[in-house]
Amino acid sequence: MEIDWKDAVKTDLRRKILRGLSLSGFLLVGCLVIQFLEISGMNAWAGSPPSSKSAKAEGNTERGREVFNGKGVCYYCHGIDGNKDQRPQLAPDTAALIAQLNPPPVDLRNQKILRLNTDKQRAHAIREGHPGTGMFPDTTITPQELTDVLAYLALLRREHSSRKP
Template identity: 70%
Template sequence: MRTLFKKLTLPVFFLVSLSSSQLTHMAEMNAWAGSPPSPKNTKVAGDAERGRVVFNGKGVCYYCHGIDGKMDRRPQLAPDTATLIAQLNPPPVDLRNPKVLHLKTDKLRADAIRKGHTGTGMFPDTTMTDQELADTLAYLAHLRREGSPNGK
């Protein structure tokens, strides 16, 4: 019994000292690590309106790229989150401005969403389903077609 107590003391102390958001993050990462890989070579048709919902919700893309992809419409965030986003170098790009978009194919864009965008502060989103990813890509295509005042 003493040996068991000694073995559990440090892990329990560690878990108790974590915040609820840190524990949630750990649980999500453990769930992700145990989940099967998404199927390859499966083409899923995307829907731009559903992608807009993912972009402005679950995908949290709007934190950095603005509500509906409008850089001047950033959400009100917790001060520490807003500070971190303001410090990103390079800063998040205007997804409506084709002049600043370096990823030219949906495959590259999907990889950036799933794995993070190398050389930027964009973190990976491993929680999107294949359908949500296809919908988000359809919405990004809509944003590029719509354009921005600074990009045309």
């Protein structure tokens, strides 16, 4: 009788633990789903027509700048802070390679000569490489870094156009 009771408690405990585990599993999956939704929301934003307001809310221009002048190595070709005439000191063979690019890297500050019109196209160019040019794909950039870089590129274009008369 007593043994039965202990067994019952044990199975009950086991059931409770299992339920607890599946509950935490459920929560974990929920968090992952939410995170995924956030990321795909960001992508959806990248695909929408550029709006300076959403760029400010979603992308951090300062972090985008760090990626641009750092990990993303965008500055190798597009210049420090997107300033075409301010390239970093590069190994001679790298510099020579970049000098040979045809078409040459574009001035990302000069809205008039830029050919991509949406952040979706820009995101694609950064992630997959810019077709027919020397711009290679960046496969290590995270969705957040991509969003930040796009916000930074938008800032470069805005800064440039506001300086023009």
